[in-house]
Amino acid sequence: MAEIATADVGIALPAEVEDVELYHPKSWVTKYVFSQDAKVIAIQYSATAIAIGMVALMLSWLMRLQLGFPDLFSFIEPADYYQFITMHGMIMVIYLLTALFLGGFGNYLIPLMVGARDMVFPYVNMLSYWVYLAAVLVLVSSFFVPGGPTGAGWTLYPPQAILEGTPGSEAGIVLMLVSLALFIVGFTMGGLNYVTTVLQARTRGMTLMRLPLTVWGIFVATILALLAFPALLVGAVMMTLDAVLGTSFFMPAIVQAGEQLSYDGGSPLLFQHLFWFFGHPEVYIVALPAFGIVSDLLSVHARRHIFGYRMMVWAIVIIGGLSFVVWAHHMYVSGMNPWFGFFFATTTLIIAVPTALKLYNWTLTLWKANIQFTLPMLFAIAFILTFLHGGITGLFLGNVVVDVPLSDTMFVVAHFHMVMGVAPLLVIFGAIYHWYPLMTGRMLNNAMGQFHFWVTFIGAYTIFLPIHYLGFLGVPRRYFEMGETTFIPDSAQSLNEFITITALIVGFAQLVFLYNIGWSYFKGEKAGHNPWKACSLEWQTPVVPPEHGNFGDELPVAYRWPYDYGVPGAKEDFIPQNVPPDPVTAPQSR
Amino acid sequence: MSFLEQLKQKPWMAEQIQVDNAHEGSEYALPAATLGLRVFLGVVTVLLSLFVIAYGDRMAASDWRPLSEPWLLWLNTGVLILSSVAMHKALLAARQAQIERLKTSLLAAGGCALVFLLGQVLVWQQLIALGYFAATNPANAFFYLLTALHGIHLLGGLVAWGRIITRMGRETDAADLCASVELCTVYWHFLLVVWLVFFALLLFT
Numbered sequence: 001m002a003e004i005a006t007a008d009v010g011i012a013l014p015a016e017v018e019d020v021e022l023y024h025p026k027s028w029v030t031k032y033v034f035s036q037d038a039k040v041i042a043i044q045y046s047a048t049a050i051a052i053g054m055v056a057l058m059l060s061w062l063m064r065l066q067l068g069f070p071d072l073f074s075f076i077e078p079a080d081y082y083q084f085i086t087m088h089g090m091i092m093v094i095y096l097l098t099a100l101f102l103g104g105f106g107n108y109l110i111p112l113m114v115g116a117r118d119m120v121f122p123y124v125n126m127l128s129y130w131v132y133l134a135a136v137l138v139l140v141s142s143f144f145v146p147g148g149p150t151g152a153g154w155t156l157y158p159p160q161a162i163l164e165g166t167p168g169s170e171a172g173i174v175l176m177l178v179s180l181a182l183f184i185v186g187f188t189m190g191g192l193n194y195v196t197t198v199l200q201a202r203t204r205g206m207t208l209m210r211l212p213l214t215v216w217g218i219f220v221a222t223i224l225a226l227l228a229f230p231a232l233l234v235g236a237v238m239m240t241l242d243a244v245l246g247t248s249f250f251m252p253a254i255v256q257a258g259e260q261l262s263y264d265g266g267s268p269l270l271f272q273h274l275f276w277f278f279g280h281p282e283v284y285i286v287a288l289p290a291f292g293i294v295s296d297l298l299s300v301h302a303r304r305h306i307f308g309y310r311m312m313v314w315a316i317v318i319i320g321g322l323s324f325v326v327w328a329h330h331m332y333v334s335g336m337n338p339w340f341g342f343f344f345a346t347t348t349l350i351i352a353v354p355t356a357l358k359l360y361n362w363t364l365t366l367w368k369a370n371i372q373f374t375l376p377m378l379f380a381i382a383f384i385l386t387f388l389h390g391g392i393t394g395l396f397l398g399n400v401v402v403d404v405p406l407s408d409t410m411f412v413v414a415h416f417h418m419v420m421g422v423a424p425l426l427v428i429f430g431a432i433y434h435w436y437p438l439m440t441g442r443m444l445n446n447a448m449g450q451f452h453f454w455v456t457f458i459g460a461y462t463i464f465l466p467i468h469y470l471g472f473l474g475v476p477r478r479y480f481e482m483g484e485t486t487f488i489p490d491s492a493q494s495l496n497e498f499i500t501i502t503a504l505i506v507g508f509a510q511l512v513f514l515y516n517i518g519w520s521y522f523k524g525e526k527a528g529h530n531p532w533k534a535c536s537l538e539w540q541t542p543v544v545p546p547e548h549g550n551f552g553d554e555l556p557v558a559y560r561w562p563y564d565y566g567v568p569g570a571k572e573d574f575i576p577q578n579v580p581p582d583p584v585t586a587p588q589s590r
Numbered sequence: 591m592s593f594l595e596q597l598k599q600k601p602w603m604a605e606q607i608q609v610d611n612a613h614e615g616s617e618y619a620l621p622a623a624t625l626g627l628r629v630f631l632g633v634v635t636v637l638l639s640l641f642v643i644a645y646g647d648r649m650a651a652s653d654w655r656p657l658s659e660p661w662l663l664w665l666n667t668g669v670l671i672l673s674s675v676a677m678h679k680a681l682l683a684a685r686q687a688q689i690e691r692l693k694t695s696l697l698a699a700g701g702c703a704l705v706f707l708l709g710q711v712l713v714w715q716q717l718i719a720l721g722y723f724a725a726t727n728p729a730n731a732f733f734y735l736l737t738a739l740h741g742i743h744l745l746g747g748l749v750a751w752g753r754i755i756t757r758m759g760r761e762t763d764a765a766d767l768c769a770s771v772e773l774c775t776v777y778w779h780f781l782l783v784v785w786l787v788f789f790a791l792l793l794f795t
Contacts, residue, residue, distance in 0.1 A: 115615075120622040188633055196626045199617040207610045208617070209599040226629070230637035234644060241735065246725035249648060265653035265728065270644060277640075305602070313597060559611055561601040581607065 022117055022549050034130075036122035037548055038107045041129045043439070045103030048129075049096050050514075052136050056091035057507055059084040068500025070481040078480040079167040082151030085478065086168075087143075089154030090176070093282065094183060095136055097424055101289040102187070102225065103132060105431060106194050106218045108439070112538035113215050115203025115556050115578075117549045119193040128193070131186030135179045142168070142175035150176045153478065155275055156235075158250040158268050162243040165256075174243055177236040184229045184236075194222040203537075205558035209313070210577070212536045212562045213306060216313055217292020220320040221285045227324070228281035235274040242266070272334055276327040283420050284323040288316055290387075290427040291358060294380045296562075297430050298362055300534045301377035302369035303573055305563035308361040315354035315361075322351045332400050333407045341400045348398035352391070359388055370566070370573075374532075375449045379430030382457045383423050390419025393468065408478070411471025414464045422460045429456070429513070436517070437531050438538060441545050442524030448516040452509050459506035466495050533574050536562040540576050627773050631780055634743065638784060641736065642791065648728050649795055655727045659793055660716050666709035670785055673702030677778040684768040692767070693758060699778065700751045703744055710737055729795075736788045740781065747777050 025031040035041060063084045066076045107125070111118050119125045142149040151167030152160060160166050162173055198211070198219045211219075238249040242263075250271040251263035291312075299306045306312060328336065328344040362384050371377065393415040397403045406412060429452070436444050471477075473488055482488060530539040542552040556578035564575040600606050618625060648654070680695035714734065724731045754770050 121626060188630075191633075192626050192629055195629050196622050200620070200622045200625055202615040202617075204615045205611050205613055206615055207599065207601065207613045208593075208596050209601045210610060226633050227636055230633060231640055233637060234640045238644065238735070241724070241731065245731075247731040248653075248725075248728055249644070249731065262725065265651040267647060267651065270647050274640065274644070309602070310597070310600065317597070557611075560607060563602070581611075 038119045042107035049099040053096035059088040064500040064503045068497045097286045116201040128190035135182035138179040142172045145171040177240045184233045191226045213295040214292040217288040221288040224281045225285045228278045232278035276330045280327040281323045290424040297376045297380040304369040307364040318354045332403045376430040376434040383426045387423040409471040410475045414467035437527030444520045452513045455509035462502045670706045674782045681775040684771040
């Protein structure tokens with residue numbers, strides 16, 4: 001633990017920051033392709049994640065076409081439908097959201113926000129991206145092998161995932177598992193960097209409690225991921241062996257089509273425990289960075305310090321800890337001891353406490369604040385609404401007696417799309433509108449942005465609110481088509497058509513967003529230095545966009561927390577984190 | 591100051607600002623690489639523990655038939671212990687800047703590790719010759735799985751070891767190498783402990 005001098009410290013300390021030796025690229029290839037600069041790696045991660053995310057978006061269109069117009073698209077077979085579901089879910093959760101939040105925003109923002117020149121292990125960081133890319137390529141290759149990608153559902157439950165008859169049981173499932181293993185190896189390399197950089201590479205004056213909440217969110221999410229992904233790796237390795245070598249780790253004795261298979265005695269439940277021991281923290285691996293980022297967006301665009309900074313940090317840490325003791329709430333329908341169910345229902349409901357605390361604090365940050373309705377602010381407010389909405393349906397589903405009847409219906413689909421699909425994506429959009437000027441030096445076009453926001457936000461509700469209702473009706477999830485079901489009225493089909501049409505429109509709005517990213521890079525309004533008048537260090541670089549080494553000749557020194565907005569007596573309504581205290585207007589406690 | 595203590599700070603208060611402005615920045619008085627290795631070992635521990643838990647869970651099923659471990663495993667274990675001892679001697683030599691002793695100890699450590707891996711492959715061959723296939727019984731499957739996992743991690747260690755050996759060819763200053771040898775030694779001892787746990791698990795169940 002670093003010694004902290006409490007003795008006489010001057011008002012403004014000299015900027016003595018121990019500097020690090022930086023790797024300087026010598027050629028175009030080492031500068032832009034095999035780059036060790038976290039900012040370049042961040043953009044590589046983001047571009048790859050968005051590219052594979054587009055595949056997931058297209059898969060969702062195909063699914064919606066089938067659900068909305070079951071008889072119209074003869075090229076969609078039941079097997080295809082299951083493959084679309086599986087790949088859409090897996091890509092969105094892991095290859096898009098996890099990679100974009102941690103690999104993308106983590107790499108770009110951690111070194112800049114903590115005042116470091118780069119990550120502490122740049123070479124390992126570079127490897128991290130290339131292994132991630134390999135994982136994505138293996139995943140994509142599974143579309144082109146005989147039998148196609150796996151259609152086992154994103155949870156990949158054995159025994160069905162590797163049995164003949166499940167789409168992709170030939171090669172698709174093995175490629176899926178190999179791709180996951182690669183992803184985990186790649187992520188671990190990155191994760192070591194994020195944790196060590198936050199702990200060891202902060203600039204002088206940057207205490208843990210002076211970190212922007214974005215860094216806190218990414219930091220705790222990385223720790224969760226480092227502890228949770230191994231469970232998925234264990235599951236993936238053992239299931240690969242079951243599929244390839246014919247071992248029986250997860251495979252019980254099975255008679256298929258009158259024939260006794262060679263498997264015996266394995267435990268499918270063990271896989272479910274391993275999967276959800278990873279799978280539940282995964283929700284928070286995605287949510288915590290979103291929490292952090294949205295706190296900073298709200299604070300900057302409401303020109304007000306975040307309400308209850310300490311509580312926000314505590315909530316992030318507590319949610320992170322609790323997320324490891326709730327996993328079996330995904331397995332109520334697998335059958336379990338009632339006391340076991342009682343325990344997991346209780347822990348699940350307890351998570352609502354720190355989460356509600358965050359929602360109150362976000363709302364209170366906006367209370368009587370000087371709210372600027374910029375695009376990042378709009379997306380942040382939209383996040384609060386959708387996350388609240390998805391969180392409350394989570395409270396329903398956390399109870400065993402409510403979950404059991406709803407578990408295999410569209411209600412669950414609506415719940416998790418609201419809470420971990422729409423909500424984090426809205427934060428990603430807001431974050432891109434917020435930090436694009438820093439990354440490129442230009443603003444994103446506002447008109448296109450407004451169109452993107454309103455269509456996406458209203459569209460998300462018009463898609464997912466009706467899906468909740470379908471769930472209440474009892475429309476099952478994972479069904480290729482509903483067919484004749486007595487308890488489901490015909491109007492459910494009309495609703496499905498409506499949802500499909502809306503989904504296509506919302507999908508189109510995302511293409512406008514991508515076009516905006518490309519268009520603004522060349523023609524966007526020049527952003528200049530610190531266009532949002534933000535306090536945190538990433539906006540205080542001498543050159544925008546920040547160059548290799550981030551901070552020019554001298555590292556900045558942190559003299560205050562990153563939320564000095566609207567300080568009474570200050571010249572402007574914000575004081576950047578690296579501005580030394582002025583004896584006359586030194587900030588008093590607020 | 592402990593992590594929990596720090597969480598109590600109020601960074602916006604004037605008194606706290608005074609204290610915080612004197613903060614050095616880094617959290618622990620450690621080189622980044624040492625902390626990085628510790629975090630990595632933490633992740634590996636979680637990974638391997640989960641395998642052990644899965645082992646325990648699967649063992650309870652009625653089809654579990656323990657296999658009789660070949661005596662060669664004892665010999666391999668001995669060689670791995672020797673490897674760790676040699677690595678520790680290398681560390682002591684590096685600390686005392688005795689470059690020749692460092693070289694011989696390092697080579698002995700790596701050599702023993704390679705012999706260990708070779709021995710493990712022989713064990714596999716013996717078991718296969720006796721008809722203990724991975725698909726026949728979960729006990730066999732876990733035997734191959736755990737030994738392979740340990741072997742892969744040791745191979746990774748040998749890559750780091752190889753990098754030190756090549757660096758030693760270029761520079762002869764032991765002090766520079768000391769930090770790397772130290773990390774390597776920690777990893778070696780860690781893998782020895784992992785092996786002893788795995789070996790005990792395989793032997794007694």
